[in-house]
Amino acid sequence: MSMLYEGALQDLVEEFGKLPGIGPKSAQRLAFHILQSPLEEVEALSSALTEVKKRVRFCEICGNVAEDERCVICKDGRRDQSIICVVEEPKDVVAIERTREYRGLYHVLGGSIDPMAGVGPDDLRVKELLPRLQSGEVAECVIATDPNLEGEATATYLVRLLSSVGVTVSRLASGLPVGGDLEYADEVTLGRAFEGRRPVTG
């Protein structure tokens, strides 16, 4: 979109337009929303932006987001220290925490192996994982990378790498998503669901 507003409003439209998933029309709508919002609300957003850059860093142990050297999960002594779940991103930690199924620790890789994008194991927090698993405290490592091409490649790499470490290495079950329709499942998912079928008794 060309320069159509005066200075400050145009600047804001352009800044919003740089954000992922915000097109020119959304950027304009957001800018007008800001213009019509109370000053306190705008200042809250404005300072939340810079506060994140000032205060948030990455946990020196697991790579999760943190406001200290260690994240809230690594600092929590009540978490099961014998199991580490490996994920790609901090938001995957949030997704798993939301299930309330898991009480162990995490290891955040910071991405997945993606040769097309030039991302190899050395670009991820892989070398930081090994000493954690070798401490003697850990019995199991759950690999919970994304069920897509890059995530699968990363999982395969890690399974091979960790085979000699002496901890149980497991992966999340693949299968049909709960609440979905079988007919809408793609072939690969349905195939995995068949592979992983379990005997049940009535």
Place this chain on the structure above:
Amino acid sequence: MSMLYEGALQDLVEEFGKLPGIGPKSAQRLAFHILQSPLEEVEALSSALTEVKKRVRFCEICGNVAEDERCVICKDGRRDQSIICVVEEPKDVVAIERTREYRGLYHVLGGSIDPMAGVGPDDLRVKELLPRLQSGEVAECVIATDPNLEGEATATYLVRLLSSVGVTVSRLASGLPVGGDLEYADEVTLGRAFEGRRPVTG
């Protein structure tokens, strides 16, 4: 979404989530984007937000957005002073300017008549319109409200109100898709609508 991140990151997710059209997942994605963006870029967005609140106001003549008492269009002596186009919002001015079909002045109502939302003529910049049309300089008033229910109601109200003012009152041709918002019309359609505007009587 419940509190899942530590302080600053959670604050930012919540602030993004307050913006129109930004759901919890988008808010989270945006917050991580900010976390991974260079500090300069984040500061540019942060200050653009507060600058808009500090610097942008509304033109005392036409109600368009401005950084002085008067907007760039009202300050521009080369604009045709004999024709005033009435729109609902400043973004409609931008949409019309983009067509390059119109070289007159504007009058921004600040909304449309919407009895369901409790918005009547007194809540809009209607009373400011009359003295502008009565100055003797203006020959035509083009009503360019949105082609939806509220816009049509506003147009009908204005046509009746302006019938005794002694200027030609016209409306945009019905080339605009009915049921849409003016700001979403493409340039050609909006340009055609300007070309085909017709005088109406109340």
